[in-house]
Amino acid sequence: MIKKYLEKIYLFLIFILLYAPILTLIVLSFNNSKTRAKWGGFTLKWYSSLFQNxxxxxxxxxxxxxxxxxxxxxxxxxxxxxxxxxxxxxxxxxxxxxxxxxxxxxxxxxxxxxxxxxxxxxxxxxxxxxxxxxxxxxxxxxxxxxxxxxxxxxxxxxxxxxxxxxxxxxxxxxxxxxxxxxxxxxxxxxxxxxxxxxxxxxxxxxxxxxxxxxxxxxxxxxxxxxKPEMYALSTLLFVTVLVLLILVNVSPKKDAETAAARKHVRRRSRAGRILIKRVIPVAICLVFVGGGIYYASKGQMLTKEKLIVYNWGEYMDPDVITLFEEETGIDVVYEEFETNEIMYPKISSGAIAYDLVCPSDYMIQRMRENDLLAEINFDNIPNIKNIGKDYLERSKEFDPENKYSVPYCWGTVGILYNKTMVDEPIDSWSVLWDEKYKDNILMQDSVRDAFGVPLKYLGYSLNSTDLDELNEAKDLLTRQKPLVQAYVIDQVRDKMIGNEAAIGVIYSGEAIYTQQENPNLEYVIPKEGSNLWIDSWVIPKNAEHKENAEQFINFLCRPDIALMNFEYITYSTPNTAARELIEAESIRNSKIAFPDLSTVPNLETFQYLGTKNDEVYNELWNKVKSK
Known part of the structure; x- marks a missing residue:
């Protein structure tokens, strides 16, 4: 009796492990909020928007x-x-x-x-x-x-x-x-x-x-x-497979030995043969024909003017691309990357001729030094006048003559903390080593961002190549590791919104979004200084549609278009004319989105340090992660 009871418990636990993730995904597909950390009520809108995506x-x-x-x-x-x-x-x-x-x-x-x-x-x-x-x-x-x-x-x-x-x-x-x-x-x-x-x-x-x-x-x-639409699609795929499995594995009734049951079985068998011989081939043919028409239409687009863009994920309002295509007749092929390090090999190999890419500051420096970039003809970009002079001046740190890049988004790296979980105002990186916040600290899972924190805390440069300074930073990160709940990238956003951690290192653009979802969150740039990053548009040297790329850059520098992108991605825009169009005064004058750089000390942009120094950073980071 006990053995059977234990077997049922064991089987129940197995099913929980197998299907709990799927059940979570199904529930999220009906969540009205975009973030998984917050239940926004029941909705079917993600299923509707799925077929429009x-x-x-x-x-x-x-x-x-x-x-x-x-x-x-x-x-x-x-x-x-x-x-x-x-x-x-x-x-x-x-x-x-x-x-x-x-x-x-x-x-x-x-x-x-x-x-x-x-x-x-x-x-x-x-x-x-x-x-x-x-x-x-x-x-x-x-x-x-x-x-x-x-x-x-x-x-x-x-x-x-x-x-x-x-x-x-x-x-x-x-x-x-x-x-x-x-x-x-x-x-x-x-x-x-x-x-x-x-x-x-x-x-x-x-x-x-x-x-x-x-x-x-x-x-x-x-x-x-x-995206929540992906939850909806996964749910539909799971339900479809489940229904097919049920239909395939349904057994005949116990009275199948009777004549009526045998007749029913024969009908099902005949229906199965018809399904295999007729329905499935027809379905395959329809998919092939539809695919042929679809890719033929894509092939016709190849004869049009086109532009191949390589950008960060979720880093542009899709409506912006639609507007550009309608206004110019240029077909935009849009692809996304996750990190600079994933993007760089594709550009350097020359396997794909991208026309426009949006790297970060230090990566632009690396691409420029390795002769991978084409000079931009600013005669084709009159809207460059809308980019603030402060940002163009900052860009000289990685593009000394501003010949290869046009700023697109910028921001800072700081500390996001939950005022209901932190009983003191935060103004220093030192809080990340406070024992009372053990298992409530989120760190960036990025070697340069991670090392940037202790380097600035110790009073050193973000771009330090001094081995003693780097080892000192490594020791601090190692000492901090038992206090860290998780090393994350964008997941810090959802965790902080859901009150799953008290403190997190985050990009300012993400901080704006998290405050909209959770008003108890506060963002601060520590007094020791931090990273000021700039993502800019560049044109690879092997670009096949350079003038189209310059036309698109000019389009993105238009105030109304820059405003659309700012409202979509919430990362700060260097377009001063677009900032003036922001209706909400609290956002237009936000110290998170648009801090007065002259009042914030010790802000640095990352620089490319060379292959050997990158290897040193990675080796030290691996030692921290392996402890």
Missing amino acids: EQIMNALYTTLIISLLAAVIATVIGTAAAIAIHGMKQKWRTLYSGLTNIPMMNAEIVMGVSLMLLFIAFHVTLGFGTILIAHITFNIPYVILSVAPKLRQTSRRTYEAALDLGASPLYAFFKVTFPDILPGVLSGFMLAFTMSLDDFVITHFTKGPGVDTLSTKIYSEVRKGI
Whole structure:
């Protein structure tokens, strides 16, 4: 009795572990608030906006098209390869079987990087075609693995008998051999489709601008905060799969032995055959035809004027892009990155010719020093007059002559604290080492931001390369680590809104949003100084549409457009004319969004310190994280 009771408890716990995350996702899809840390009431608006979100729907459709095409082509090639290998002598059969198994045993990242380097070596433009080729290559071994065992179970004598009776080789194959191996072929197709549908690594390394699958789209949103529409889509996918599983696994009733029940079973069997032979192929054809029309329309866009933009995630109002396209007739291909370090290799490799990129200060310096940037023709950007002179002056720290960049957003790094959980005003970095806030402190999971805190606290430069100073900062971070609840990036926003921590290191733009959601939060720039960062637009040297890029920069510098972006992303704008258009005085004169830089001491921008110094920083950071 006790044993059965324990078994039920164990089974219940297993189901909780399996389905609690899915249940959480489903609940969030009905949450009226954009943040997961706050329940804003029940709503269905995310399901409505899901089908209006062009980016997500394009990613979904691209995923289905690539998965189906890759599965079909890989199944044909893989089946043919399996037949060829089966017809070889034992020695060669063993050799080729082993070779086809290697890609399956290799890590996916090895194949992803290898295929990317192969495409780059042959100057193949990364895009939809390269993803499809990569998926087909990846899937073929799995099809061979599924078909080969069925071929070994077939009798060659039956095939030869059909030939002796006058059948052609092709006719004999499809009438005799193929029915025997059909389960293996279908299994290979389903395996290939599933692998392709779920793949991220290979897609990530072989995709080009403007092409996203669901996996890469979700990945690009993880660090910046997943959109609620994605929760809605995931819920729909889960429910769809659940319904299909229920339909497939429904058992006949116990009275199936009766004539009526047997008749019902026959009907279901006939319906299943019709589904397999007619409905599924028609559905696949519809997807293919729809995909052909969709990508044909995309191909027509290639003949238009276009612009390829590479920007941070959630760093531009989508309506801004729409307005630019309507006003100019230029088609914008928009792609997002998560960090400067992810963006840089794509630019430096030259694999993709981006026209416009938005790096941070120190990365602009690195790109400029490595001769990756083109000089901007400011005759095409008359709206540069709207950018405040203070910001252009600050930009000279990484772009000495202001020839390569135009400021887009700026801000500071400071401390966000919850006034209901902190019983004293905060004005110093020292609070991050206060024992009474143990397990209530959030730190940035970024090497330069993390080291910037102790360096400024100790009175050193953010850009210090002195090994003694860096080791001193490392020791402080190590001493602080037991007090830290978590090292996070954008998650600090949701945690602070949800009262999950008392203190967090945060960017000023995020602080503005958190205060709107939770009025108990306060932001301060510590008296020891901090980081003043500037993200600016630059044009890579290999840009193919430089004038279009300059036209877009000029458009973004227009006051009304700069205001739209500020209201969407809440990060401070260097556009002084746009600031004057802000209606809310509390925002227009906010000390968080627009602090008087002359009154804030010891603000520095990050500088590129060189490869060797980057390695030192990373080594010391790894020591901190591994303690």
